[in-house]
Amino acid sequence: MTEETKTNPWAGFARGWFLLMFSDELEPGQVVPMKRFDQELVLFRTDSGEAKVLDAYCPHMGAHLGHGGKIEGEGIVCPFHAWKFDGTGKCVEIPYAKRIPPKASVACWPVLERNGMIFVWHDREKSQPDWEIPALEEWDDAEFLPWRYSKLQIKTPPLAIAENLADAGHFIPVHNTHPIPGSFSNTYTGHVGQQKIKAVAYPVHGGKDEFESTATYYGPAYQVTKMHGKGLGVIINAHTPIDDDNVMLRFGVSMKATEGMTDELIDHFIDNMRDGYLQDVQIWENKIYLDRPILCDGDGPIGEFRRWYSQFYTPRSKAADAAE
Template sequence: MTTAKSTSDDSRFPFPAVANGWFRLAYSDELAAGQVLPLSLLDRELVLYRDEEGGAHAVDAYCPHLGAHLGHGGKVEGSGIRCPFHNWLWMADGSCGNIPYSEHIPPRARIHCWALAESNGIIMAWHHDAGLPPSFEIPTLPELESADWTPLVVRKWTIKSHWLDMNENSVDQVHFEYVHGTATQPATTAEVEGHLLKCRSRMKMSTPRGEIDGGIDTDDHGPGFQVVRVHGELETLMINTATPIDDELTDVSFAYSIKAGGDDKLIEGIGASIIRDLEKQMAQDIVIWEHKRYNRRPLLCEADGPLSVYRQWMSQFFSEGAVRS
């Protein structure tokens, strides 16, 4: 079990840096077999590595022996990792498999291993304050297994804001008009199904061929994995993963795919312009996110959209007492 740092009273946000849920550590193609990656994520130092059979593993970075960082010089061996300092071998189950200069392994020798899930081209880690095992799964998205959809195009940002405040955007129907300049505010509903939050927005979209009925379907699978399907001139899929770095910073990434049916012209033309538009929207949001604070008791009006549904849903991902009241 590992414990996140507590949040100071003067923070812009009343939450701890990390909630209970799945968070992206890396994209699958960022980790080759035998590779070791040091990561500063989830309010701590971690080491992600891939064994020769292709399995991904993550452990806390600091060796329990004398504290070397396994991500700087550690070597993959079988499904374990050997420390660069005195060569202890840490196994994928967290046990110590070998101390080359001692026959006796201390019975309490263990390193914290993270539960990982790799699907949709993303390596996700499960975090729980109390060390509880995963309570839900990340779905495999059918679009990514279809030749009609383009390979994921990935964009990343480091943003000075809390992931939870940014995710609230999907239910904030009013900001689309004033921040993103849409002609109308989308009508948005939000429905909770356990760990899943389903937001549905319907709106008119302007295209070169005139106005069409469009929509955005957003599914949040816990705090760190959001799937956005945009229905308009083209069908677009976005996987939004926000991983806390610490109390202030978040590692945000969008991965886009477009239903182009193998049509290269479509991919280069409309597909590229959709991605440019999404990036422009992101830049517009970032200005707000980086400077705002989270109002625990916001002054809302009746036309503000289902913000309270979102806030109620996300509260399930914090352990009791973790959020400052």
């Protein structure tokens, strides 16, 4: 462990909803092993279509349920000796035993499937969710084009990604995006943090886009950005820690199918969004964390952001104080 991580107040993982997969990525009967929050998990969809997340290791003799586990109805059957666990993680069947040991269960994680995404609730205190991911009206709006998805593993702690919300100074050097003076603002209310900006972008793939955007974090790791420029675009980005140094970022984008919105324009917009993100990634993968950055008057409210963000790393009983 380096000096840097020893003093890092963001060690461990935040409390909140984290995106594991887009709904389309998980068919009924499918079982997926996944490492998140430095823990082995198994994600599966039952025959009736419910997404479930359990701790991965079977309490019998330690097999990983995600490697060879099979769905049977609403439960998962361990590949080693065929013990069956239901969606709550309780062992409900042992084919060769008369009695099921009362302690035979694995931990079950709260899951929320919304807006075509599967979220899991992570909380070191193991308490139940106290808020939900809101419905996204553009998600099933027929006027919006089919969503396009991608994912990207990034070598960075999550704070670097989320802190972008408050970073007014990086738009010009990193994105060649020029904010209209005075248009950048942040608001922080409860678990919601929001950035508004008006700017002129000169994207990687050419052109000039004047736009107005509202980017909203619901909790520490799920962000929805609505951009009004030549068209109306909605971008989802959600990052989920794999371990202390790596996150998996999933990215979804759609545009309103307005008149004059050609396939070419949509591709252009999507390429710009993705490559704009990659410009940030290069910085994130190589930067270090500074507990006391030396800030200047043109920077965004980094301190305010960190106070807000600290609520997700603080015991729930003290989270409200941390957010103030």
